[in-house]
Amino acid sequence: MDLNNTAYEKAAISMRGASHDFGGGAGVFDINLSLKSGSILGIIGPSGCGKTTMIRMINGILGTTTGEVRVFGKDPTKFKAEDKIRVGYIPQHFILYKNLNVLENMHFVGGIFGMEIKERREKIPPLLDFVNLTDARKRLARQLSGGMQRRLMLAGALLHTPDILIADEPTAGIDPILRARIWENFRELRDQGKTLLVTTQYVGEAAFCDQVAVMRQGRLLIVDTPVGLQHQAMGGEVIHLQVKDEIIDVLQFLEDQPEVQRVEMAPGEFDGLFLYVENASESLAIILSKLKEERGVTPSIAEPYLPSFDEVFVKLIQNFESFETMEMIK
């Protein structure tokens, strides 16, 4: 990912050639990214791909073996107390105290950030409202469900009003409804101007992010918007057509059209076609018109196709592996 200096310096979080090598091939390598304030960056990748290591480098727990990491323009391993209170962190596992109730846990977190009791008393109730835990405020943490524990962690991480929230797989092991609720919280925070860095194993959650970074084997494959990611995965935009008769003739006809980059049979359909074009909405009307006028064919289905992020992710990995193979052959 190319970063110009101005964008790099103004970014809330930036990494340039950052690596942390654990040895034996483990670690993260040559990470370049920049995250502007007030946006959500989702880091997607399979388990063990280096997401947590990258997060630990960003929050200063791990240093870099090469390259550099900057948060608010500073090296996070050298953060002073005033820098640390600008960052909120939700680790992967629940690490608050199960023998303390929700309110006591919140006061504890506020305490370690040096917040006075009056300030805590003002800020805790709205935060518990925000994460829907007001009714459970007297309940011991061990009596909370997994989703409630995650939301308690979120509330704790937000208590000292950080500018950046770093969340390591906050939705792991949680049912879809709660996951949606947590993402709703994140988007609200983004709308309040916070910068969020969220790792997830759920590829579909990429849709909730402003930018998505895809990781594999300790390397960042790509960073883009969700739409851009779909674009890159499919090699352009896709139109889905279904024609009842003469599908081979139609396929050959469409391949000769200048708007169409290539045509493929739609997977799992005997009468479906995928047309790869530059701009699906613009090309769709032209193609339909040509089909009717020149071939007398009216497709039963004709629409821009939005691939699922699972599909996008698989496609990206396949593309990357093909690229790697080609590089090796060269």
Add this chain to the structure above:
Amino acid sequence: MIAFFIRVFAFFKKEIHDVRRQPRLLISLVGGPLLVLAAFGATFRSANPFITTVLVWPENGIPGFTKDEASEFIGGNFTLLDVIDDEDEAMALLEAGKVDVIQIVPEIDNDGEFLSTRPELQIISNTIDPNAEAWIRSLGYGEKNYINKQLLLLQANQAQEKASEISGNLEDSRGEFSELILSVDPDEIGRAKEIIGELRPILSDLLDSLPSKTFSQANFGPELANLYQDIELLADDLDKMEQALGDDDIALKIERLKDITEEIQDLQGSVDIFATTPPESIISPFKETYTNLRGSAYSLVIFYVPAVFTLLIQQLSISLGSLGLVREKEMGTFEMFRVSPLRLSQILLGKLLAYVSYVTFAGVVLTLLLRLINVPLPVNIIEYLILLVVLATASVGIGFLISATSRTDSQAIQLSMLVLLLSIFFTGFFLPITGFAWPAWIIALLLPMTHAITGFQDLVLAGSSVTFGIWLGLGIIIIITYVLVFIIMRRQYRKAVD
């Protein structure tokens, strides 16, 4: 600065809530130690080992003892199961493990011969317990001394009776010699030979009734030594008189008669002293007196309470401290703390304050409850509380050190148990530290309990103050442990993740 204390207090409060929400831990904190102390107070009877014995008593007994007297005496030291007269039967009981010790008393005739033959009191055991063996040997030694004393008393009594009888004979002889001196008749003086002939068997009789001279020198008082000396002098004078009787010099004969009369008088004096001196003084001239300036020592239960109390307080503190940090490591909370402005010193201080508060509370409750078993309250309450807090601080430091070097809570618990073992053996809890070689003293000095036991005994039992050495010892432990904990934990805290 305010933020510093807010962070410390956050940890303090967290630990208070955390412990409070664990009723079992609370029970083990206060109820457990109380039950242990109550059980100790209610059941402790003696620090002496319980040793069973069978006495093999000779059929004809021994002079100076009846069988019942011997049984009563031995029963005071051992648990006497039976008195029999068959050595083989006793040995079979010992070999079968039905008795710990057998004691075989030899046959002794009442003729004084035993004074030279030294008969043997056999004490036989097959114990594997060195402590019990030391007790058996010590009690056996005491028994031997007691029997010897009784036999010597018997001998002394017999000699005194004989001496009283002889004193009259000596009086008669002295009177006759005095008359001879006054008469100045050579024929009468010649009768002295006859009187000497009568006196010699009396002296011989007296010597026979006394214990042998060598034995007496070792076992009897000066009265007997004087008696021997006077007998020798008189015998010498009698010899000289017999020589003088062959001479014609009357003046020399008179002179010898006067010497003999004086010697008889001296001997009679010595005999009278010997005969009238209490026999205990003759066989054992020294007696001891013992005075305890406090009136009397405490009962064993009360005496051991400060040590048990110290052990409980130390182990409570170590348990809390040893789990305090390792659980945070296991939970992974250091990762969260590491990205917060929290410092390691604030974590340690917050936890320390909470644990010391709990332990002090438990210690105060225990102290009050100890009144139920009549343990006195300390005279200086403030000093007592300070010692309790300092002991808790030092012990939590040991616990933190265990926690810092452990990766799991089970490892920490194992190490805590190791400290408990060390404390039982090397702190003077029941084995005196002075009984160990110097390397053990290093271990002892590094355990808070070693210092605090003496401190609590001083405050509670002796009613005195804690000495500077105790404060110094605990202070050094606090410095060493907390510096080490800080060094080790700082490395782990900076790393935060494995």
